[in-house]
Amino acid sequence: MVDIEEVRKHNTKKDCWVIIHGKAYDVSDFVDEHPGGSAIIVKFAGKDATKAFDPIHPGDTLTKYLATKYHKGEVTEDDEYDDDEDDPPSEQELLRRKMVKKKPDLSQMYNLNDFEFVARHTMEKTAWSYYSSGCDDEITLRENHASYQRVFFKPRVLVDVTNIDLSTTMLGTKVSSPFYITATALGRLGHDDGECVLTRSAAKQDIIQMIPTLASCSFDEIVDAATDKQTQWLQLYVNKDREICENIVRHAEKRGIKGLFITVDAPQLGRREKDMRSKNIEDLSHVQGDDEEADRTQGAARAISSFIDTSLNWKDIKWFRSITKMPIILKGIQTVEDSLLAVEHGVDGIVLSNHGGRQLEFSKPPLEVLIELMPVLRSKGLQDKLEIYLDGGVRRATDVLKAICLGAKGVGIGRPFLYAMSTYGDAGVYKAIQILKDEMIMNMRLLGVTSIDQLNESYVDVRNFQTRYLPEDKLFGKVYEPLVSPAFKL
């Protein structure tokens, strides 16, 4: 039994204890490793952090990532701790709660933008901001979507389009439609059941779910939520500690995961100002005095959590191959050059992705990389050496069709399903997928094709990539929340 007064003393970054579910933990050595940043932990130094911890962490987090020596045991009752809401809700929050009550019926959702619209107005500010934010000025985030608007169709008529077949194969799995639910972190920010909501809808709709490393349900919870016939993939942030890494991979294979997607575009997490601003956390790194200067540079270096290994490089691929038989796919390839290196290193696939515009600002849209890549692969006879996926910016079935026409095996969709989950739960995600499928069928008919394998470059006109003309997308423009300048005080 640890005395609450004792806990209260460890209230600095260097000496930092927190209480979670009545137990104290010394997280001093962990603070800088925290994938969510140190600031949020330090905010609770010497205090009860349960309410902030619970909604986003899997139940096994502390056991898994914090050595037993840091588990300080149960804490005596905390008189000061008030389980009820402490701060009165802000005007903004009160407005949000009203909006939640007036939420439109699910039947009013006609497209994926609609879910985003409702999410923006009904989700808690911090959750919305975490999901929706991109890096820097969010230009990359918007360009990802824009790239699809630049492709026009060349539809063929007078083709018998009575029977349409949307099914295709991804890494050997037969799926009902050429898109999958890609990995996105912290599902429980949007829904109590977190990533499991996505699992259930994926099962019903017969599409693949990619499980994220930073899920807020535990890996096993998500796998348990799946049906026997269901296919899941695993997205992996490579930990500096390769033993942890190996355990994760071997466990995943054992549990039946059918593809290992190694994230390669995030040696350091991007700076997402919309998210930062919503948390209103003091950006501690910059307020140090003169004498802390020496520290600072180090501090910047230390900002790299051991959760993600900055030293990960091409040589590591071999090691991964040695520990698993799962197909290995590199997620986050952004150039033709690295795509060729991927072939050379014998991986089974790549995901052209700039992380949904959350990492490097001005990384080119995946669709544009695809357009450059395919002729190169074909000229070298490599087009069948690996499966090519892409993600980022997909909102309509026409987007999916364009990607397939241009050489992709399938596309990943992330945020739209998060928004559907956060607003209407299981029914929302199910419907979001169904909307895409209905649009797929209609658009394939109108395009004059009846099966996925018929889609090819003759159905698209990509000349706008030369001009970069961008027709206005009014709904997308409306649901997008622009960055704001800092607020003046009241």
Added chain:
Amino acid sequence: MVDIEEVRKHNTKKDCWVIIHGKAYDVSDFVDEHPGGSAIIVKFAGKDATKAFDPIHPGDTLTKYLATKYHKGEVTEDDEYDDDEDDPPSEQELLRRKMVKKKPDLSQMYNLNDFEFVARHTMEKTAWSYYSSGCDDEITLRENHASYQRVFFKPRVLVDVTNIDLSTTMLGTKVSSPFYITATALGRLGHDDGECVLTRSAAKQDIIQMIPTLASCSFDEIVDAATDKQTQWLQLYVNKDREICENIVRHAEKRGIKGLFITVDAPQLGRREKDMRSKNIEDLSHVQGDDEEADRTQGAARAISSFIDTSLNWKDIKWFRSITKMPIILKGIQTVEDSLLAVEHGVDGIVLSNHGGRQLEFSKPPLEVLIELMPVLRSKGLQDKLEIYLDGGVRRATDVLKAICLGAKGVGIGRPFLYAMSTYGDAGVYKAIQILKDEMIMNMRLLGVTSIDQLNESYVDVRNFQTRYLPEDKLFGKVYEPLVSPAFKL
């Protein structure tokens, strides 16, 4: 005599009776064939549907499309049925009625955008939404218009332009001006006399009207409204039942129709969200529970009405040739490739069209297809093998002149005449046509040409199709109603 209580029992989609003008009809087998969707019928299952039915259906609809065995006979009096308006009008509707009273005089209409402006503010919401909507994000709808704004003129001066002749020939008919009224559905949504209004104005102005399959006046009513000298064409949605189809075609030829325009861009009707949202109809397809899943896929397939044959293909052209001597024109060609196939199959003409942006989003604007097509046709010596028309996005005489310069025989204009009809009736349509003619004369003078056959590519600069530069069209931008996100509840 059917008892009203009996009718009331048949109130589900699978067992669906409706009352129209005091008679009951069993439409259970018909619900899924309804071109306007099943939802709107099911809404009236077991009830009197007269008020919803009347404004948009030709008088012969039930006789023509519903087998006699489904005609259940007269119904006993319906005490519950209230012929007066049942729901109190919405705020929006009350505002609209005020606007109707303050409608500007016809003399204030200076261009076709003006009619659209008045229509947007005075038409009933559902009618306006049906007419004005396009598919998906309505990008194609706007691009159709935009394509004209990209063409600049190279006007010649010091030419004697005293006498201007606008007349030309279309499929052998001499007309007063190189544009025609194209086929658009459900004319009675906008005016009690429906398509007959257009017929009368076409006669006075000596231009051609194309009669739509989905007119809300009957075909014969529209033909009867024409003068002896007047030329009409027929637009045809090809019915799965080729006998119905043949009857329609033979009857049309007998009644003096001078051109058969077979629609080829609509094997399935596009998804028009503005229209859907205005009807506020629950999108039933998506609210099914788990056990209905098997059904769903079928459901999606069944969504294809037998009114439009999804299996229609190039081989069918021969059959059409065998049943009629009318010129055959394919409406909805969207590529150079299909234009060449059209020549190969010996049709008399094509309409380059993406259905006014109502079918496949991102189908290229017809004007752009025309620009690609003409050099190909000329290089193969095929330019005189068929007449080329196009429609979609025309608002000014300059648009018409550009299309003719670039190789079109004529252009079809749809929505603008619907708006003129819906706001000012006969006088409106007459004036809309006259505005275009007056603009034509002025612009031909300023261009330095005196007759339609003088127009050619030397008068236009199409280099903006390389850059896709788009000068802002302020009026068009203003009258266009953007899509909205779903409304939160009150």
Added chain:
Amino acid sequence: MVDIEEVRKHNTKKDCWVIIHGKAYDVSDFVDEHPGGSAIIVKFAGKDATKAFDPIHPGDTLTKYLATKYHKGEVTEDDEYDDDEDDPPSEQELLRRKMVKKKPDLSQMYNLNDFEFVARHTMEKTAWSYYSSGCDDEITLRENHASYQRVFFKPRVLVDVTNIDLSTTMLGTKVSSPFYITATALGRLGHDDGECVLTRSAAKQDIIQMIPTLASCSFDEIVDAATDKQTQWLQLYVNKDREICENIVRHAEKRGIKGLFITVDAPQLGRREKDMRSKNIEDLSHVQGDDEEADRTQGAARAISSFIDTSLNWKDIKWFRSITKMPIILKGIQTVEDSLLAVEHGVDGIVLSNHGGRQLEFSKPPLEVLIELMPVLRSKGLQDKLEIYLDGGVRRATDVLKAICLGAKGVGIGRPFLYAMSTYGDAGVYKAIQILKDEMIMNMRLLGVTSIDQLNESYVDVRNFQTRYLPEDKLFGKVYEPLVSPAFKL
């Protein structure tokens, strides 16, 4: 003495008398010739038109254009005529009068946009609309300006730029700066002294004024207002009656005019909807009943006033040469082809112009025609055969410099000087010219050139004409008044 009651009887278009300064005139035969349209005259049929007539017509109008037989003599007193304002002023007009009182000081005018801004808010609605309007959607009007924004500079440094000389020569006249005041109609709409204001400022600033055919001061008044040393040019609308034409030209030469600018881009006056809407005149041409149809077509033809000869063509140049020794310049050339024809016909110069965007919508901006023209002229060795001017869209000294760099001898500026005149009279126009000159000196220094003849293509980058990129011009965008849709009734 004509009885007022007699006059009142002649109150139709076909039998139309009007009273001006107490005298009656039969204008029945003249109505259709009126350059300002028939509607405005018919409005005063049988009534006193003095107040509408005076502000825009030269004193000699009636003597000059109406045969003596139509002069009906003095009229008995008109009891009904009220010399004071009859209608109470509109809300809009009351607001305008307030704005006139709050007009910023002249010293606050920093650029030509500023004059336009003040003019828009202080000029009478009809006057502002007449000056500011363009044809159709005013895209050409805006593109004229935009074309300048597409040219970037390549400024040279480390050049001795102590002494800057702005002077140049136009058609043999030495001028202080390479721009002139171009011809614009109806100067008295903006200022009581009309075009004479411009004459006086041109004298003080030593630049050339082009006198318009449709001036609201008489030609002689404008010439009389000039100093001995001052150079003036004449803009000519060619009258169908070549005798009238010859008289005008010979008289001009006798009075010392140094250049004859024949307008070739206006066989029919353009449709300017902003102007039409401001006048709120019923557009009579469109409200005729069925039985007037035959008439209509004729009517449209008759809309062409004999003031402007629609048959004017290249063969007429020879005749002009035969009646005058003044240099002959064609104003309104819009293509390379016609520029070459101009050389062939031996004229002394051309003005590349689309009439300030008031005639044919989508006529290419003059600057763009210039960029295409110069290489052609040079390749044929014709660059010195004629002087090339251009007008339309100039707002800054940088615009002038760009045009000169690209081959123009000088540029004409119209509307900006009208706005300066209408807001601040003589001082306004003087200052507007001075602003341009001050900007010229500064910009030539910054460009590294000291005299006009040093300007050439090496100082500009015109690659944006390939991309048509258009950086936003915020002031221009703000002062521009967009077209509006028709107003609903109150």
Added chain:
Amino acid sequence: MVDIEEVRKHNTKKDCWVIIHGKAYDVSDFVDEHPGGSAIIVKFAGKDATKAFDPIHPGDTLTKYLATKYHKGEVTEDDEYDDDEDDPPSEQELLRRKMVKKKPDLSQMYNLNDFEFVARHTMEKTAWSYYSSGCDDEITLRENHASYQRVFFKPRVLVDVTNIDLSTTMLGTKVSSPFYITATALGRLGHDDGECVLTRSAAKQDIIQMIPTLASCSFDEIVDAATDKQTQWLQLYVNKDREICENIVRHAEKRGIKGLFITVDAPQLGRREKDMRSKNIEDLSHVQGDDEEADRTQGAARAISSFIDTSLNWKDIKWFRSITKMPIILKGIQTVEDSLLAVEHGVDGIVLSNHGGRQLEFSKPPLEVLIELMPVLRSKGLQDKLEIYLDGGVRRATDVLKAICLGAKGVGIGRPFLYAMSTYGDAGVYKAIQILKDEMIMNMRLLGVTSIDQLNESYVDVRNFQTRYLPEDKLFGKVYEPLVSPAFKL
């Protein structure tokens, strides 16, 4: 002792005395030399100018630039002079003061745009306008920034990016990061300590500061504020009086300055209307009467202050070389041609710059000149003959990285540091630099490079310079204050 009444008599431009800190000065001969324009001095003719003088002039100004003969000695007490604020503050000023009190915490500044946002709302109007203004329509100012948005990255993955080194060398000085604080005038408008604030932050962050000629701290004050190890450069406006010039240069070298940056893009200061309008100074040059015309032309010439020599040219470089051993760099090169001349004249470096868009409107963005220049230099083997810097429009670390990739040795940043200084003083500037450094580290990791010398053209895609596509930068667009039209009176 001068009698105050005597001073009051010298109250015209030609006979102009002013009082500063209780002493009278005859500035009649100096008025036209004043770099800030004559108007502001004439405003105080015969009056006490201390309050206007103090905030922007170094303490040694009068001694340095006004010959002793013009020092008229102490003035008797001025009863009329009121040391307190005379005019009641405007509404705008009162609002500003409120905003100052509600200023967000420094911790809320996430990027350089945020400082600009706070500056715009909290700085005194005249100070803000002086700093933020550009020439003419500020298109060049915005294009400078836009040019960076056109470059996309080609990031490489699977590179070990654990250790990132931002350091580089500039003109022989090792610096912590490849950007420097460039010279900007009148630092004390924004902060009482003026340029010394920048000096101190530069020291702490180990980056170079360029000292401006028109600093409002004296040169020696700024050098004194530096640490021993700190490197400073000098920006020089070349004075007509070469003796003054030589003194400045020799003194700078003696005081340890490590680079002489000669400004070559400002033979005359640009016209900055935002600045002019904020001062609300009557633009005297334009209100002269007729008889002053002769004067006017001279006046325009005289507007050139002797502070900046308009005759400065390439031959002068040799003389500079003869009086100093400091590296000589030409600041304001805007073309490939002049870059080559710079190499020819043996200077040590150039700064590609259009003076932050404050001089010639439509001068091309420096980044674009760089892109054209490097291939030319390389093809001639000259790429190592000089160091290339550029400035203008930099707001993010990605901008810096792009410039380095494309061949720059470093980039200068001006306004953002002024805004940081004006809003949060030393801590603000320190943080602004730190933000850039943190972004640099993150972005280099995400780009797959670990040191500055690895950056090269293979990491960027500059094809948007062909299309000039510009993705919307929402924050920049929001913090930018557009020019306004003149205000109507109250």
